[in-house]
Amino acid sequence: MSDHSVFNSTYHRAFLFDMDGTVLTSIAAAERVWTTWAVRHGVDVETFLPTIHGTRAIDTIRRLGLPGVDAEAEAAWITEAEIDDVDGVFEVAGAADFLKSLPAHQWAIVTSAPRELALRRMAAAGIPEPEVLVTAEDVTAGKPDPAGYKLAARRLGVEPAQCLIFEDATVGILAAEAAGADLMIVTATHEQPIETSHATLASYESVQVQVNAAGLRLHAI
Template identity: 40%
Template sequence: MLPGPGKCVLFDVDGTLIDAVDNQRRVWGTWAGRYGLDAADVYGVALRTRPMETFAEVAPDQDPGECLALLHELEDEDVRSGVYGAFAGAAELLRALPPRSWALVTSNYEHRVRGRFARTGLPVPPVLVDAAAVDEGKPSPVPYLLAAERLGVRPEDCLVIEDAPSGVEAGLRAGMTVWAVNTPTPAPGVHRHFPTLSEAAPEILAFARSRTGASARYSS
């Protein structure tokens, strides 16, 4: 793969570009109800662990394969019929970024990301690192390091855009610059914090263009 531009932006998806927090809560709530579990407790665990780890903690007596199959069924249905949208400014920002200067790094699966992006009008970049691409998910640095490798850039030349503490930790452990968006207060360790993605957008674009010489313009 040819090397990418000098600096790249690596975006988390849910909670960062796509406003699907309520959808995730509903999916996990429905899943919890099928097993007679407390929805709030299950969702609290799901926020900080991967699904198989969540099942092991909240439903250790259940078959993890069946647990995962049900979760996939519920999430796929949400992609088809759920109500959600892109955060303000997301589409304009992604379209303004120089080609091969950005990637998606998600704990979800590629087909769901593509389904949601199609419904919200967001462009999909050539590099997308999903849950199936790595053995270790966030807060491990592996997903972000893989994205940098696929883009052909050094970790220190990458900017991570995140909303969740586990993603922030993953970016920091990867040796990257990490900015938090769409949160009232930043997670520990972030280099900059923006209450909304739209407020961060001009700075994100400036970072991506800082060594590319790109002529793309951002308009809010």
């Protein structure tokens, strides 16, 4: 974790987590499904796949602007296919135990996945289901819009500025910044180094959380 001294002295009222790439990895499964879809629609797979991560399926499809495509119907197909395919969906090392160490009323997951898919992937990866789960259906604008993170903070009874957000993808980082929260970039699933001014976390096994009346404080071990 870089620049961890900042967080050693900072208490947060809640921790908010992205799901895919942050507490679990589903890259292989997602790319299998999206490759099938892209080939069917004549979309170049190599250039398209890097754009799917972190965003709602319907936003990804709409962004392509394909003529005659029903974005809602296609997004529903993607969701069903991803629910059926959880082969290779695993927790990010140490994530489950880290989440279990947090008070249940002080953390949430904010994902671009639909609720049914999010629950399926969390179960496959052994990630505990949070009391507050914000999914694609809960917002009208997905990441990089901060609506999901603002909603999660509100459901936990705190302000976004009182939260530490754990993210891995560019659109999620932009959403967290727009929400006005502190940000921790989880790099465990990154194949390439990321250039960022934010603190980074390579492993949940390298950190612990101190819990007291002031809130949650993350520190390196």
